[in-house]
Amino acid sequence: MIPKYRKQFNKEFSDEKYSQLKGILAKKGGIEPTFRISESPIFLTKEFESKLIDASESIISQIKTLPAEILQKAIPDNCRVPNDTDKPHFFTIDFGICRSENGAIEPQLIELQAFPSLYAFQKVYEETYCEVYPFLSEIRNPMSHETFKNHLKELIVGDENPENVILLEIFPEKQKTAIDFSLTEKLLGIKTVCLTKVKKEGLKLYYENDEKHTEIKRIYNRVIFDELDNIPDLKTEFDFREEVDVKWITHPNWFFKISKFLLPLLKHQFVPKSYFLHEFPEHESLENFVLKPLFSFAGSGVNLNPTIEITSAIKDKENYILQRKVNYEPLFEDINREFSKAEIRLLYIWRENDEYPILLENLGRMTKAAMVNVDFNKKDAIWIGSSNAFFG
Incomplete structure (x- = not known):
């Protein structure tokens, strides 16, 4: 979509640089990504970026006007967690990159969630692209690494000692997003803890931190709550639905409230x-x-x-x-003159005292398959998998 940068990237691309990109990511994360890393970033125009932001701001404004009781209807009764909050700490929104009936390239809303995606990983991913291809630095995200880190630290750790804050997941070492957990630990100084390792004493939660019985005061939640019932013989001391003395970042109820449930309620030219x-x-x-x-x-x-x-x-x-x-448009040309389709996820945080969320980063996904999801890609294709968008 930006011929200048696409042409330069494809000219500079090599298998060696792709291996270098993956190697740097593995070194920074301490483990290799277990999902496919795309060879290429997504290049999009500033005009397209404006369309993304306009649609996102409209959707956020519409959600803010919805009565709380409407959002509460989205929560299954067997998944309701006590001590709900007025707003989510995270807001992510997915758009397909499509061609309209009049031929214009435009975003179309696919999905939205109040659930943290690969925030730490995507910032490192963007920076790594710039290391391997220095010309990308002129169109990189203007938010500095330090500002990004401070935003996430303020949101997730807050005023607590990092040892009293955990990233909570179920069997984290088996998750495809494990590299993001590792990078989050390095960025914020917190530990990743499996739900099965959390201890409950009264209303307090604890975990073993270097053989020290440590209280958990804030939980950066990465557990997909409605999937727990599908895990056979799962044994935990702590059930999400119990009253506990802990602050959720973000509260599990928001996983349901900001979800596909809202799609029939939203109106915008970029909302199917x-x-x-x-x-x-x-x-x-x-x-x-x-x-x-x-x-x-x-x-x-x-x-x-x-x-x-x-x-x-x-x-x-x-x-x-x-x-x-919606019709995803194959716009992203690879070195073999074949084209990939893509979608882009905008990664926002929403501080408790702010009227609107702050856009931190983006996540791209590229495919040559019918469905834009890294699990549905053809194994022998290139220019597919997880990516990052640059706007110029």
């Missing part, structure tokens, strides 16, 4: 029309829509070609949405 399955109108055609369960992660359960037989068989129709299909 969506309906709850049980409210799907007769005048619409199923073939123009994608079927998505409300409570799924990483693209699981999505049906790109729903039929009346499939939708009729669903018992809990209120837990599914139909979202109008």
Whole structure:
């Protein structure tokens, strides 16, 4: 989309530089990424960036006007956690990079979450691209590493001693995002702790920190709460639904409140029309829509070609949405003159006393498959996987 930078990148690209990129990331993280790293960044124009920001600000403003009781309806009764908060600490929003009916390149909303994505990793990823390809520094994110770090530290650690703050995950060493946990530890001085290792005494939570029984006062939560029931024989001392003396960053209820549940409620030219399955109108055609369960992660359960037989068989129709299909445009040319599609996730933080969130970084995903998700990529393709967007 920016011919100057695409041409220069493709000219400079080599397999050696790609190996160098992955090697630097592994060295900085202490472990190798277990998801595919794209060979290329995504280059987008400032005009496209303005469209992204305009759509995001409109969506955020609409969410702010929604009554609290509407958002509460999104939380399944068996997943409700005490001591809810007025706003989430994180806000992430995914846009497909599409071509409109009139031929314009524009973003189209795909999904939104109040759940932390790869914040620490993406900043390091952007910086590493600039190390390997120095010309990228002229269009890099203007937020400095130090400012980025201070924002995250203020949000996650706050006024507490870092040893009383943990990154909470379930079996973190098995997660694809493990490199982000490692980079978060290095950035903030906190430990990653498995949910099975958390001890509960009264209303207090504890973990073993270098053989020292240490109180947990703040939890940077990375557990996808509605997936815990799918783990066989899971044994924990602490249940999310219990009353505990801890501050959640961010509160687990927001995982449900800012989710696909909101898509039918939002209006903007860059927001595809969506309906709850049980409210799907007769005048619409199923073939123009994608079927998505409300409570799924990483693209699981999505049906790109729903039929009346499939939708009729669903018992809990209120837990599914139909979202109008959008056409991802193959815009990102690789060295073989083939093209990838992409989507971009904007990574915001939302401080408790701020009216609006702050945009920290972005996350790109590139594919040559039908679905833009790193798990659905062809294994022998290039210019696919996790990426980062540069605007110029």
